[in-house]
Amino acid sequence: MALIEALVASAVLGIGLVAATRLTLYTLNTASDTRQHTLALTLALDAMDCHQSGRSGCPLQTSVKIQGTTYSLQSQLQMRPGLALEDLQVRVQWPAVGPALGAVGVGLGAGSPGQAQPRIGELVLHSSRDAVPAWLGVSLP
Numbered sequence: 001m002a003l004i005e006a007l008v009a010s011a012v013l014g015i016g017l018v019a020a021t022r023l024t025l026y027t028l029n030t031a032s033d034t035r036q037h038t039l040a041l042t043l044a045l046d047a048m049d050c051h052q053s054g055r056s057g058c059p060l061q062t063s064v065k066i067q068g069t070t071y072s073l074q075s076q077l078q079m080r081p082g083l084a085l086e087d088l089q090v091r092v093q094w095p096a097v098g099p100a101l102g103a104v105g106v107g108l109g110a111g112s113p114g115q116a117q118p119r120i121g122e123l124v125l126h127s128s129r130d131a132v133p134a135w136l137g138v139s140l141p
Helices: 002-053
Strands: 061-066 069-079 085-096 119-130
Touching: 002 069, 002 085, 002 119
Parallel strands: none
Antiparallel strands: 061 069, 069 085, 085 119
């Protein structure tokens, strides 16, 4: 009887350890995704500020490697017809780490069973600015 109790106790302990391990992996993946998203947002806001200020020399496409992750930045500037406005769009893409959270079976390719498909993280910011030069509205006293 004691042997059966020991087997049941070890099975319950094993299930608890597996659950704790899965929770730890989920937490690490979430922390990594959050860090990557925060870095991408910082890069996108810097690029947006550069374009909003109207400075020359703001790159439309660039690639930045931070902490082992390569972030690809793409900016678009488009004039609105009939208005003195420019629409700004900044897109940041990066290879995400780990499987998609909360999804079952994600990460397996449909055409290639057993091989993981790389996930791509993406962040897009939109804004507008006036196309009128800053010096136009300035008058001297």
